[in-house]
Amino acid sequence: MSQKEHWNNAYTDKSVNELGWFQQNPEPSMGLIRSVNLSRYAEILDVGAGASSLIEHLLEDGFQNITVNDISTVALDTLCEALGKEECNVEWMPDDIVAPTVLKELPLIDLWHDRAVLHFFTEDKDQLTYFNLLKQKVKSKGYVIIAAFAIGGAEKCSGLPVLQYNHEMLSQRLGFDFELKEAIDFTFVNPKGDERPYIYTLYQRK
Ligand SMILES: C[S@@+](CC[C@H](N)C(=O)[O-])C[C@H]1O[C@@H](n2cnc3c(N)ncnc32)[C@H](O)[C@@H]1O
Numbered sequence: 001m002s003q004k005e006h007w008n009n010a011y012t013d014k015s016v017n018e019l020g021w022f023q024q025n026p027e028p029s030m031g032l033i034r035s036v037n038l039s040r041y042a043e044i045l046d047v048g049a050g051a052s053s054l055i056e057h058l059l060e061d062g063f064q065n066i067t068v069n070d071i072s073t074v075a076l077d078t079l080c081e082a083l084g085k086e087e088c089n090v091e092w093m094p095d096d097i098v099a100p101t102v103l104k105e106l107p108l109i110d111l112w113h114d115r116a117v118l119h120f121f122t123e124d125k126d127q128l129t130y131f132n133l134l135k136q137k138v139k140s141k142g143y144v145i146i147a148a149f150a151i152g153g154a155e156k157c158s159g160l161p162v163l164q165y166n167h168e169m170l171s172q173r174l175g176f177d178f179e180l181k182e183a184i185d186f187t188f189v190n191p192k193g194d195e196r197p198y199i200y201t202l203y204q205r206k
Helices: 003-013 029-035 054-060 073-083 124-137 167-174
Strands: 043-047 065-070 091-094 109-115 138-149 178-189 195-205
Touching: 003 073, 029 054, 029 109, 029 138, 029 178, 029 195, 043 054, 054 065, 054 073, 065 073, 073 091, 109 124, 124 138, 124 167, 138 167, 138 178, 167 178, 167 195
Parallel strands: 043 065, 043 109, 065 091, 109 138
Antiparallel strands: 138 195, 178 195
């Protein structure tokens, strides 16, 4: 089964609030985003956004230029329906972040946000593609938020193996051009009540 089929099935088989990664309140992401005082016209890209409530919260905060990426068109359709027609005023960008096509055409961005996506890329070549795209797209002085499963945390999600991270590993991948502003150990409690430790990081490009 392809990755696209896997994720389309995941979003077809369960309602959004039953998914293992469902978050009603997208913290600490929103807190980190608010802390950097972006302009309401900032270009924001949420990679692997799925049907995340983050988009609704960003729209409520008045952000006007939000691009929503996912490999699953079912996820993006579900999110669009949940937001309602008037709120669907975001750029939808279905694409594979580790084999990007339309994502490559995206103009430079002020914020790259990833919650629970990078850790699925267990192969070095996919990690390289991911970080190359990020480095091509984030403006000078732009921000990066990456939230991934922490070392010692869950070994699988959605039936797929994951690579666990700490902030040193992320800093190494991003290189000296990205300054670590904040690293937060955050324990997410999933809809079944299980604890899922994450590392949340905020970087600024020099
Ligand atoms: C665990 S979910 C997290 C969703 C969302 N970020 C959130 O916090 O609710 C992982 C998401 O990554 C998406 N995804 C997986 N592989 C991808 C890829 N290669 N390109 C883009 N999205 C991908 C999945 O479809 C899914 O929506």
